[in-house]
Amino acid sequence: xxxxxxxxxxxxxxxxxxxxxxxxxxxxxxxxxxxxxxxxxxxxxxxxxxxxxxxxxxxxxxxxxxxxxxxxxxxxxxxxxxxxxxxxxxxxxxxxxxxxxxxxxxxxxxxxxxxxxxxxxxxxxxxxxxxxxxxxxxxxxxxxxxxxxxxxxxxxxxxxxxxxxxxxxxxxxxxxxxxxxxxxxxxxxxxxxxxxxxxxxxxxxxxxxxxxxxxxxxxxxxxxxxxxxxxxxxxxxxxxxxxxxxxxxxxxxxxxxxxxxxxxxxxxxxxxxxxxxxxxxxxxxxxxxxxxxxxxxxxxxxxxxxxxxxxxxxxxxxxxxxxxxxxxxxxxxxxxxxxxxxxxxxxxxxxxxxxxxxxxxxxxxxxxxxxxxxxxxxxxxxxxxxxxxxxxxxxxxxxxxxxxxxxxxxxxxxxxxxxxxxxxxxxxxxxxxxxxxxxxxxxxxxxxxxxxxxxxxxxxxxxxxxxxxxxxxxxxxxxxxxxxxxxxxxxxxxxxxxxxxxx
Amino acid sequence: xxxxxxxxxxxxxxxxxxxxxxxxxxxxxxxxxxxxxxxxxxxxxxxxxxxxxxxxxxxxxxxxxxxxxxxxxxxxxxxxxxxxxxxxxxxxxxxxxxxxxxxxxxxxxxxxxxxxxxxxxxxxxxxxxxxxxxxxxxxxxxxxxxxxxxxxxxxxxxxxxxxxxxxxxxxxxxxxxxxxxxxxxxxxxxxxxxxxxxxxxxxxxxxxxxxxxxxxxxxxxxxxxxxxxxxxxxxxxxxxxxxxxxxxxxxxxxxxxxxxxxxxxxxxxxxxxxxxxxxxxxxxxxxxxxxxxxxxxxxxxxxxxxxxxxxxxxxxxxxxxxxxxxxxxxxxxxxxxxxxxxxxxxxxxxxxxxxxxxxxxxxxxxxxxxxxxxxxxxxxxxxxxxxxxxxxxxxxxxxxxxxxxxxxxxxxxxxxxxxxxxxxxxxxxxxxxxxxxxxxxxxxxxxxxxxxxxxxxxxxxxxxxxxxxxxxxxxxxxxxxxxxxxxxxxxxx
Numbered sequence: 001x002x003x004x005x006x007x008x009x010x011x012x013x014x015x016x017x018x019x020x021x022x023x024x025x026x027x028x029x030x031x032x033x034x035x036x037x038x039x040x041x042x043x044x045x046x047x048x049x050x051x052x053x054x055x056x057x058x059x060x061x062x063x064x065x066x067x068x069x070x071x072x073x074x075x076x077x078x079x080x081x082x083x084x085x086x087x088x089x090x091x092x093x094x095x096x097x098x099x100x101x102x103x104x105x106x107x108x109x110x111x112x113x114x115x116x117x118x119x120x121x122x123x124x125x126x127x128x129x130x131x132x133x134x135x136x137x138x139x140x141x142x143x144x145x146x147x148x149x150x151x152x153x154x155x156x157x158x159x160x161x162x163x164x165x166x167x168x169x170x171x172x173x174x175x176x177x178x179x180x181x182x183x184x185x186x187x188x189x190x191x192x193x194x195x196x197x198x199x200x201x202x203x204x205x206x207x208x209x210x211x212x213x214x215x216x217x218x219x220x221x222x223x224x225x226x227x228x229x230x231x232x233x234x235x236x237x238x239x240x241x242x243x244x245x246x247x248x249x250x251x252x253x254x255x256x257x258x259x260x261x262x263x264x265x266x267x268x269x270x271x272x273x274x275x276x277x278x279x280x281x282x283x284x285x286x287x288x289x290x291x292x293x294x295x296x297x298x299x300x301x302x303x304x305x306x307x308x309x310x311x312x313x314x315x316x317x318x319x320x321x322x323x324x325x326x327x328x329x330x331x332x333x334x335x336x337x338x339x340x341x342x343x344x345x346x347x348x349x350x351x352x353x354x355x356x357x358x359x360x361x362x363x364x365x366x367x368x369x370x371x372x373x374x375x376x377x378x379x380x381x382x383x384x385x386x387x388x389x390x391x392x393x394x395x396x397x398x399x400x401x402x403x404x405x406x407x408x409x410x411x412x413x414x415x416x417x418x419x420x421x422x423x424x425x426x427x428x429x430x431x432x433x434x435x436x437x438x439x440x441x442x443x444x445x446x447x448x449x450x451x452x453x454x455x456x457x458x459x460x461x462x463x464x465x466x467x468x469x470x471x472x473x474x475x476x477x478x479x480x481x482x483x484x485x486x487x488x489x490x491x492x493x494x495x496x497x498x499x500x501x502x503x
Numbered sequence: 504x505x506x507x508x509x510x511x512x513x514x515x516x517x518x519x520x521x522x523x524x525x526x527x528x529x530x531x532x533x534x535x536x537x538x539x540x541x542x543x544x545x546x547x548x549x550x551x552x553x554x555x556x557x558x559x560x561x562x563x564x565x566x567x568x569x570x571x572x573x574x575x576x577x578x579x580x581x582x583x584x585x586x587x588x589x590x591x592x593x594x595x596x597x598x599x600x601x602x603x604x605x606x607x608x609x610x611x612x613x614x615x616x617x618x619x620x621x622x623x624x625x626x627x628x629x630x631x632x633x634x635x636x637x638x639x640x641x642x643x644x645x646x647x648x649x650x651x652x653x654x655x656x657x658x659x660x661x662x663x664x665x666x667x668x669x670x671x672x673x674x675x676x677x678x679x680x681x682x683x684x685x686x687x688x689x690x691x692x693x694x695x696x697x698x699x700x701x702x703x704x705x706x707x708x709x710x711x712x713x714x715x716x717x718x719x720x721x722x723x724x725x726x727x728x729x730x731x732x733x734x735x736x737x738x739x740x741x742x743x744x745x746x747x748x749x750x751x752x753x754x755x756x757x758x759x760x761x762x763x764x765x766x767x768x769x770x771x772x773x774x775x776x777x778x779x780x781x782x783x784x785x786x787x788x789x790x791x792x793x794x795x796x797x798x799x800x801x802x803x804x805x806x807x808x809x810x811x812x813x814x815x816x817x818x819x820x821x822x823x824x825x826x827x828x829x830x831x832x833x834x835x836x837x838x839x840x841x842x843x844x845x846x847x848x849x850x851x852x853x854x855x856x857x858x859x860x861x862x863x864x865x866x867x868x869x870x871x872x873x874x875x876x877x878x879x880x881x882x883x884x885x886x887x888x889x890x891x892x893x894x895x896x897x898x899x900x901x902x903x904x905x906x907x908x909x910x911x912x913x914x915x916x917x918x919x920x921x922x923x924x925x926x927x928x929x930x931x932x933x934x935x936x937x938x939x940x941x942x943x944x945x946x947x948x949x950x951x952x953x954x955x956x957x958x959x960x961x962x963x964x965x966x967x968x969x970x971x972x973x974x975x976x977x978x979x980x981x982x983x984x985x986x987x988x989x990x991x992x993x994x995x996x
Contacts, residue, residue: 256964256965256966257922258922259921259922260920260921260922260923260969260970260971261921261971261974262919262956262957262969262970262971262974263922263969265955265956265969265971266954266956266958266969267969277965277967279964279965279966280966293966294966294967393883393891393892393895393896396888397888397892400888404963425747427745428744428745428747428748429745462750462751463747463750463751465751470896471764472739472741472762472763472764472765472779472780473741473748473762473764474748474751475748476745476747476748476750476751476752477747478747478750481747
């Protein structure tokens with residue numbers, strides 16, 4: 001399975017490897033390009049240079065490493081630029097530059113939505129001359145298949161603004177690579193889009209119909225770029241109207257189609273191609289305690305659900321998730337289900353479902369950690385999993401089934417012994433790196449704070465005893481040896497602070 | 504015809520002088536063994552895989568038996584014994600095979616006639632000591648004997664054939680050139696069989712030899728039916744080198760001992776009352792050091808696994824001295840034999856068809872390691888995670904009362920399975936309201952659908968699968984046999 005990658009020229013020097021020759025569409029109409037490249041309509045499209053700080057989860061006590069990249073943003077209102085979240089994530093400094101004006105202007109993030117890869121920037125301080133361009137307006141429509149679109153931005157291959165052209169190839173749900181776990185509506189286009197195009201507008205006429213954001217590299221699929229369509233953009237803009245971004249709400253259910261006649265017969269459902277069977281209802285999610293596994297979802301907010309989970313919105317067949325996509329956290333949703341051979345109606349209030357973020361990329365987050373006698377403990381998440389390449393089957397189980405098996409109910413945080421700073425006190429502990437901590441001195445560990453508290457308390461016996469999930473051999477550390485070793489290790493390995501626990 | 508007669512006469516002339524007098528040589532004491540194997544297809548268990556033929560070498564033993572490794576003899580369908588020089592062949596069959604100890608004996612199918620005339624069976628050298636000069640016997644493709652010299656220099660425990668099973672290995676140094684079509688090679692010491700070469704590392708020129716002592720115990724076991732095989736101790740152990748762990752476990756600094764970290768339910772140690780957290784100090788009077796090794800009178804320092812398995816016989820009593828909660832105690836452990844099918848997940852399946860049940864196109868199987876290994880060498884990363892996790896945590900399922908892990912391995916598109924085509928790797932909990940503990944219980948449960956519907960409850964995916972009873976019956980009778988050439992809708996043997 002190949003997932004599309006973000007168009008992220010993260011480090012300018014590092015992108016030669018993915019630098020693809022521009023597609024033929026860039027040369028389709030050289031005359032047009034000549035007349036428009038300095039035209040007024042591109043004045044509002046700016047180059048974003050982002051200096052970012054990337055934290056190393058393997059040395060979470062160290063300062064982050066500077067890195068950076070460039071992308072595109074465009075003016076959509078007074079001192080308001082729209083771009084991709086991935087262009088400005090983990091930013092330490094953002095500057096905007098414009099066609100024909102090389103003065104860099106400082107900007108800051110006003111709102112960021114990592115779940116739909118969008119962000120709003122503002123100049124700080126505002127520069128009236130820079131902001132005098134006419135803002136681009138965002139279309140209310142989803143462009144039709146096979147209609148022409150234009151991508152404008154600052155991709156690799158040169159310094160100045162670039163325009164490419166193509167058609168709308170497909171409208172479908174796609175995984176958004178920036179978070180790695182979210183799916184939203186996305187539009188596939190065949191205009192060449194390349195690293196640096198990210199955050200740039202996709203135009204139809206003078207209106208914005210999307211934001212270019214991800215694509216496949218040429219060795220996977222040809223001429224396959226994706227843009228974030230206007231319903232997702234408009235939803236983001238509406239969400240932040242109240243001054244904060246609330247994330248998408250989730251029904252937090254899973255379903256299975258009802259295509260087999262025996263399913264309908266067993267459930268005594270009429271043979272009308274309606275409904276999907278619920279196969280999971282997360283008990284802390286929107287539908288927890290209301291819907292049950294085995295219920296058949298017949299209607300979602302008045303839209304009849306067909307037996308594959310599709311609904312019909314304005315004559316377009318689309319996934320039923322689209323109903324939820326258009327709502328905001330706190331909004332109500334009406335559900336009609338088939339249970340015990342009759343229709344029942346429920347109303348739920350849309351909630352966010354944080355457990356699914358276990359497998360999401362993390363941004364703007366200072367990693368939590370705890371060092372004790374050279375043993376480094378960190379809460380499990382996607383960044384930890386990849387930074388340490390954790391392969392223990394049990395650790396993988398906690399990671400992959402965290403939401404599905406509702407592990408989060410018992411373990412709000414899964415604490416992992418990620419590494420050991422070698423010292424005489426822990427020389428026999430190294431084999432246990434990568435294991436999940438179950439208990440410390442008999443106390444069950446449900447978060448990194450639990451671990452910190454358990455280790456701060458003197459043990460009853462002569463040893464601090466750490467038990468790992470599924471491991472028969474405990475780690476025992478002699479009480480008297482710990483304090484001097486702890487100091488020694490912090491000093492020797494240059495660990496300025498033995499912990500960071502988020503407030 | 505003349506030519507054939509001539510060559511037969513020639514052979515006779517060559518063979519005669521060696522009979523009963525000369526020392527054994529490759530020509531007189533080893534044979535080519537050509538084996539056509541055909542295992543079952545674990546994805547489509549009603550059919551066999553494509554047959555494949557391998558050539559190996561076997562050592563002639565008294566009684567016209569030919570010793571080979573079990574690896575060579577796996578899933579044997581058709582066997583020929585061949586005299587390398589003459590090319591003379593007779594058909595043969597497997598007499599006894601043990602895949603754990605990796606040995607098999609092969610005997611002629613019928614009366615061998617004069618096939619073995621002039622040949623010299625090998626005796627076993629069970630008293631081999633390090634530094635001995637060994638010969639590895641092979642043939643060139645034209646039948647010319649080849650002997651490579653290696654030096655036996657180290658004893659260790661290592662795998663023979665199956666993963667994660669460790670037995671006595673003799674390591675020898677020296678170049679061995681692989682000749683065409685040779686699979687297992689007899690190793691000779693002063694005219695006697697010293698063992699079978701099971702692995703050769705050409706870069707380091709190290710040979711791993713399955714020693715004659717293991718051959719000896721296998722042959723003695725075969726000679727006195729019923730075949731007992733190797734016992735299964737059923738513990739996992741961890742070293743106690745860590746001084747802080749030792750003080751925590753209240754072990755004195757001088758003595759060794761290994762910590763029992765896991766006890767498999769139903770196996771020897773668990774049945775006799777060994778517990779997780781026990782520290783084993785002695786096994787059958789041998790002191791166990793903190794690494795888990797003991798001083799073997801013949802071979803020096805060796806892993807204690809040899810005492811409980813390689814050196815033991817099912818039915819033996821293992822005398823343990825252990826420390827539990829700081830108290831020293833003694834325990835007698837009767838050693839039990841566990842067959843592959845006694846595990847929740849069979850660690851190997853050879854010479855038999857995998858068990859399965861097909862209902863309307865839904866294919867139920869009992870999980871086996873060979874099934875998981877269909878995903879390739881990286882099966883732990885590539886096979887369905889739930890199944891991989893279950894294989895690694897079998898105790899949890901055994902404790903929950905399962906005997907075997909029944910799962911849906913796949914779904915054959917059929918009228919009955921509309922909408923279910925993509926289901927695979929789903930562990931089955933219940934069928935028609937009955938708990939499923941093995942395939943036999945599933946075969947029983949599918950006899951009792953309710954209201955014309957089979958209800959199958961699984962761990963993931965759709966959670967409940969409904970199948971129409973009449974459609975399933977019809978597809979089992981017509982569609983599946985004709986489209987997929989399935990001759991039997993179940994194999995429970």
